[in-house]
Amino acid sequence: MSALMYTCHIINNAFLIIFILMPLNFLNYDGGDILNIYGYSTVALLIASLLLCALNKENLKTWIISAILSLVSLVVVMPLVFFYLFFGIPPK
Secondary structure (H helix, E strand, O other): OOHHHHHHHHHHHHHHHHHHHHHOOOOOOOHHHHHHHHHHHHHHHHHHHHHHHHHOOHHHHHHHHHHHHHHEEEEEEEEEEEEEEEEOOOOO
């Protein structure tokens, strides 16, 4: 279960990088859709980590690390991506 949670974190951040580097037709070029997808998936991972932290005391350290990774994604990565997308990419 812990390997699955870490895999979800890796996939979440990999999709963020893919969505930033490769513009797709269904994404808004301003980056709002990218931030929504990333934010919702990070919040879902945070809720899952906190629930597993409360329910599964055997792997408490693993779930705390997972919750910290989600919080770092919300507090550090999302603002950096926001400023990169809205102020860092020069217009074409």
